[in-house]
Amino acid sequence: xxxxxxxxxxxxxxxxxxxxxxxxxxxxxxxxxxxxxxxxxxxxxxxxxxxxxxxxxxxxxxxxxxxxxxxxxxxxxxxxxxxxxxxxxxxxxxxxxxxxxxxxxxxxxxxxxxxxxxxxxxxxxxxxxxxxxxxxxxxxxxxxxxxxxxxxxxxxxxxxxxxxxxxxxxxxxxxxxxxxxxxxxxxxxxxxxxxxxxxxxxxxxxxxxxxxxxxxxx
Numbered sequence: 767x768x769x770x771x772x773x774x775x776x777x778x779x780x781x782x783x784x785x786x787x788x789x790x791x792x793x794x795x796x797x798x799x800x801x802x803x804x805x806x807x808x809x810x811x812x813x814x815x816x817x818x819x820x821x822x823x824x825x826x827x828x829x830x831x832x833x834x835x836x837x838x839x840x841x842x843x844x845x846x847x848x849x850x851x852x853x854x855x856x857x858x859x860x861x862x863x864x865x866x867x868x869x870x871x872x873x874x875x876x877x878x879x880x881x882x883x884x885x886x887x888x889x890x891x892x893x894x895x896x897x898x899x900x901x902x903x904x905x906x907x908x909x910x911x912x913x914x915x916x917x918x919x920x921x922x923x924x925x926x927x928x929x930x931x932x933x934x935x936x937x938x939x940x941x942x943x944x945x946x947x948x949x950x951x952x953x954x955x956x957x958x959x960x961x962x963x964x965x966x967x968x969x970x971x972x973x974x975x976x977x978x979x980x981x982x983x984x
Contacts, residue, residue: 954969
């Protein structure tokens with residue numbers, strides 16, 4: 767896959783940084799529940815208020831990759847499985863196999879499905895959230911980190927070496943339509959939209975979450 771004349775490229779506008787968070791050396795997946803941002807830090811799922819940056823919840827759960835929210839429940843990749851979690855109690859309600867068998871990256875919820883990134887395989891898999899059954903796969907031309915849907919658009923993070931971006935792709939064929947280029951050395955692990963003007967981006971080993979402005983008119 768090569769860049770086409772239709773691809774739009776912008777420098778990413780980082781509007782705010784959160785963290786590092788107490789006891790958390792890394793940030794993997796991130797999601798947004800309509801009020802709070804959740805960040806997977808390895809051994810704890812933490813929630814913070816994006817207005818104040820204050821941490822409001824912490825759940826002791828294995829969480830080494832993508833995180834998603836379906837409007838009621840959290841979904842969290844933990845090694846080779848995806849746990850469905852009650853955010854109020856922290857209880858794991860169900861688990862399904864992760865499609866990458868331990869090599870999974872980001873995750874999003876949309877259209878009744880989970881969308882799971884496969885980092886080195888450069889793919890995004892749509893799976894059944896009840897069974898883990900594969901529905902379809904979308905190819906990317908870069909390593910896939912975080913994944914999110916917003917306003918019918920599919921975006922995913924990339925991170926190779928010191929280069930990272932957030933890109934909008936055609937869900938039919940994976941063609942790159944738009945890219946937000948992160949500053950050199952600033953990686954994107956998890957990715958989630960707030961449903962409006964911002965993306966929340968996990969920062970990997972920086973231990974931070976960064977808010978990046980979604981391009982106007984998109």
